[in-house]
Amino acid sequence: MHTKTLKALSELLKDKTISSRELTQHYIDRIDQYNDAINAVVHIDRERCLKAADSVDQRRSQDDQGLSVLAGIPLMNKDIFCTVSEPTTCASKALQGYQSPFDATIIKNCRDAGMVMFGKCNMDEFAMGGSNENSFYGPTKNPWDLSRVPGGSSGGSAAAIAARLTPAVTGTDTGGSIRQPSAFCGITGIKPSYGVISRYGVVAFASSLDQAGPMACSAEDCALLLSQMASYDPAHDMTSVRQQDYDYTTNLNDSLKGLRVGLPKEYFDHFADADIEKCMQAAIDEFKKLGVECVEISLPDVKHCISAYYTIAPCEASSNLARFDGNIYGYRSPNSRDIDSMYSASRSEAFGNEVKRRIVMGTYALSSGYSNDYYSKAQNIRNLIRHDFDEAWQKVDIILAPTTPSVAFKIDQFCNDPIKMYQQDVFTIPVNLAELPALSMPVGFAHQMPVGMQIIGPRWQEKRILNCAHQFQTITDWHTRIPEQFA
Numbered sequence: 439m440h441t442k443t444l445k446a447l448s449e450l451l452k453d454k455t456i457s458s459r460e461l462t463q464h465y466i467d468r469i470d471q472y473n474d475a476i477n478a479v480v481h482i483d484r485e486r487c488l489k490a491a492d493s494v495d496q497r498r499s500q501d502d503q504g505l506s507v508l509a510g511i512p513l514m515n516k517d518i519f520c521t522v523s524e525p526t527t528c529a530s531k532a533l534q535g536y537q538s539p540f541d542a543t544i545i546k547n548c549r550d551a552g553m554v555m556f557g558k559c560n561m562d563e564f565a566m567g568g569s570n571e572n573s574f575y576g577p578t579k580n581p582w583d584l585s586r587v588p589g590g591s592s593g594g595s596a597a598a599i600a601a602r603l604t605p606a607v608t609g610t611d612t613g614g615s616i617r618q619p620s621a622f623c624g625i626t627g628i629k630p631s632y633g634v635i636s637r638y639g640v641v642a643f644a645s646s647l648d649q650a651g652p653m654a655c656s657a658e659d660c661a662l663l664l665s666q667m668a669s670y671d672p673a674h675d676m677t678s679v680r681q682q683d684y685d686y687t688t689n690l691n692d693s694l695k696g697l698r699v700g701l702p703k704e705y706f707d708h709f710a711d712a713d714i715e716k717c718m719q720a721a722i723d724e725f726k727k728l729g730v731e732c733v734e735i736s737l738p739d740v741k742h743c744i745s746a747y748y749t750i751a752p753c754e755a756s757s758n759l760a761r762f763d764g765n766i767y768g769y770r771s772p773n774s775r776d777i778d779s780m781y782s783a784s785r786s787e788a789f790g791n792e793v794k795r796r797i798v799m800g801t802y803a804l805s806s807g808y809s810n811d812y813y814s815k816a817q818n819i820r821n822l823i824r825h826d827f828d829e830a831w832q833k834v835d836i837i838l839a840p841t842t843p844s845v846a847f848k849i850d851q852f853c854n855d856p857i858k859m860y861q862q863d864v865f866t867i868p869v870n871l872a873e874l875p876a877l878s879m880p881v882g883f884a885h886q887m888p889v890g891m892q893i894i895g896p897r898w899q900e901k902r903i904l905n906c907a908h909q910f911q912t913i914t915d916w917h918t919r920i921p922e923q924f925a
């Protein structure tokens with residue numbers, strides 16, 4: 439069952455060849471068998487999942503017309519989404535034991551569609567990181583090579599899909615956290631345009647950049663999931679934007695003939711890894727077979743993206759994380775004498791080093807007298823990058839680019855070198871700064887590890903991106919590969 443697409447599973451459920459209980463039990467068994475090796479799943483209440491599956495089976499036996507195509511399918515969630523059915527901890531000591539009294543909008547949408555909420559995935563603490571090594575629960579391992587990282591911050595989500603511990607997961611992407619782990623683990627994930635999925639109930643990291651999205655085995659699966667996840671949510675998230683329609687599957691089979699594809703020279707020049715470059719070339723050739731026309735373009739300001747992002751994101755994080763003070767929820771230090779020492783002891787003991795580093799950077803950059811030098815400058819760069827993409831869309835319909843400069847690196851490789859770790863995000867961050875949609879999908883292997891390619895589109899053009907990825911996946915089979923140990 440775990441080699442089937444969501445569409446195939448949905449059909450088996452619909453014609454009652456399998457029940458949701460059987461499907462859920464199958465994945466529970468896989469978690470019990472394999473999770474110890476990769477540490478991708480951090481909370482799961484097996485009884486509760488099976489009960490949820492039973493209730494969908496019962497609705498189906500009564501021919502309930504309200505069931506969606508994904509009804510009965512297990513969905514695992516990054517531990518950053520508020521869920522009433524499991525704890526929500528952001529892989530932090532600061533939120534150990536926290537039980538949300540409400541579901542995030544994206545979770546509510548999927549639960550209403552009849553999906554079975556299936557536990558929570560490991561992540562970098564508060565989504566800060568690119569390797570999953572910053573987790574209170576310990577690192578997640580890459581199913582393709584257990585000595586390597588799965589990427590981050592949605593590394594648990596990506597590893598869970600790669601090892602087929604669940605057919606669908608949620609992730610969030612502030613600077614690449616859906617696409618980079620998708621690339622490292624050989625799966626498909628899409629970060630929609632900022633505003634497509636409500637941020638209500640998604641624990642905030644950097645509010646102007648955070649966006650949730652689906653990760654799965656294929657572009658078609660992502661399209662089915664996105665159709666349930668996206669919604670206009672004006673009452674809870676004023677940055678959510680109404681879309682013309684919410685069925686992201688309708689254009690999957692459109693022809694790509696004549697589509698103008700941009701290849702940004704800043705992403706392809708000076709490519710350090712020749713094997714990744716070969717995979718990119720081969721993928722571009724496949725796209726040419728589908729009838730696209732490729733042109734070189736330039737995005738001159740993306741070279742400043744790391745400095746801009748690692749100013750803006752910590753500034754917003756330092757403000758968002760002020761709420762974790764031991765007062766209302768989360769960890770409170772037993773070692774305090776008065777309110778001031780409670781704040782400082784609770785925060786010092788609860789946050790990991792990377793989170794503290796970001797809070798210090800952000801607070802410094804926003805402090806009086808400095809914010810013009812740092813924060814405003816970073817915002818100016820953000821505008822320049824937006825402008826670069828606006829210019830590009832005059833010439834091309836879609837942009838293809840590598841997702842990451844290297845394949846998944848070794849655990850501990852960059853742990854003591856934050857700058858090197860930050861530089862790994864160089865290809866994903868521009869998209870977040872420009873609020874664009876982008877997908878990563880597997881396009882081959884280098885050094886025996888999966889390689890990911892990004893498809894970037896203009897704002898609100900998720901359908902075009904999914905169409906391109908799906909067409910590519912109908913003539914290639916990289917997305918169907920499963921690491922041997924988990925087959």
Ligand code: GLN
Binds near residue numbers: 565566590610616751
């Ligand atoms: N690696 C980036 C960071 O650490 C991106 C994280 C994310 O997208 N959540 O900020």
